[in-house]
Amino acid sequence: TQLLEQSPQFLSIQEGENLTVYCNSSSVFSSLQWYRQEPGEGPVLLVTVVTGGEVKKLKRLTFQFGDARKDSSLHITAAQPGDTGLYLCAGSYYNTDKLIFGTGTRLQVFP
Amino acid sequence: EAQVTQNPRYLITVTGKKLTVTCSQNMNHEYMSWYRQDPGLGLRQIYYSMNVEVTDKGDVPEGYKVSRKEKRNFPLILESPSPNQTSLYFCASRGLERTEAFFGQGTRLTVV
Numbered sequence: 001t002q003l004l005e006q007s008p009q010f011l012s013i014q015e016g017e018n019l020t021v022y023c024n025s026s027s028v029f030s031s032l033q034w035y036r037q038e039p040g041e042g043p044v045l046l047v048t049v050v051t052g053g054e055v056k057k058l059k060r061l062t063f064q065f066g067d068a069r070k071d072s073s074l075h076i077t078a079a080q081p082g083d084t085g086l087y088l089c090a091g092s093y094y095n096t097d098k099l100i101f102g103t104g105t106r107l108q109v110f111p
Numbered sequence: 112e113a114q115v116t117q118n119p120r121y122l123i124t125v126t127g128k129k130l131t132v133t134c135s136q137n138m139n140h141e142y143m144s145w146y147r148q149d150p151g152l153g154l155r156q157i158y159y160s161m162n163v164e165v166t167d168k169g170d171v172p173e174g175y176k177v178s179r180k181e182k183r184n185f186p187l188i189l190e191s192p193s194p195n196q197t198s199l200y201f202c203a204s205r206g207l208e209r210t211e212a213f214f215g216q217g218t219r220l221t222v223v
Contacts, residue, residue: 009151033211042115042201042214043154088154090212098169099144099205099212101154 006102014110021074021105023089028069030092037086079109113138117202117215132187132218134202142205143185147198192222
């Protein structure tokens with residue numbers, strides 16, 4: 001079974017702070033996605049990265065795909081309470097139709 | 112509105128009583144999957160389907176069955192539920208291009 005590890009598992013910060021969440025695997029991804037999940041809801045896609053070294057920005061969120069396509073990071077600048085939620089990375093591997101999810105990072109941003 | 116609809120949202124049942132959780136999508140997607148979500152374990156794939164009459168096991172298929180008789184529907188069947196199947200279940204669909212997965216709102220199942 002492919003493993004996709006996220007760190008940290010939990011993160012509690014004050015409004016205005018910056019944070020980074022990491023997603024790592026020993027295998028090479030064909031593409032990687034980041035999702036955000038709120039309580040009582042299913043995950044919702046934030047971004048898809050496909051090219052090694054790719055950087056995508058979504059307002060205060062910056063997503064980076066590692067050069068070797070084995071890892072990714074999500075950086076949030078000036079976090080707000082509305083960023084609170086569970087962040088999940090999910091990788092697609094070559095020659096498979098499966099989408100493997102990381103264990104998740106639960107973020108709490110306090111006012 | 113593009114959506115994946117699961118029913119029921121909440122279910123409490125007893126050990127051994129067969130149950131079915133329904134899933135329907137209106138986006139004409141080829142790929143559909145079932146996941147369970149447990150604390151500390153993330154989302155784990157139970158079964159997936161690449162098209163009508165084509166299904167395959169995911170990472171944790173034991174104790175579950177699925178069928179894909181129509182493109183839009185992908186029910187999850189627990190023939191004899193056990194307490195270790197207490198979990199939050201999500202159905203998801205994706206198009207042929209295998210990009211964004213659309214998720215249902217989840218079914219919280221408790222087996223006592």
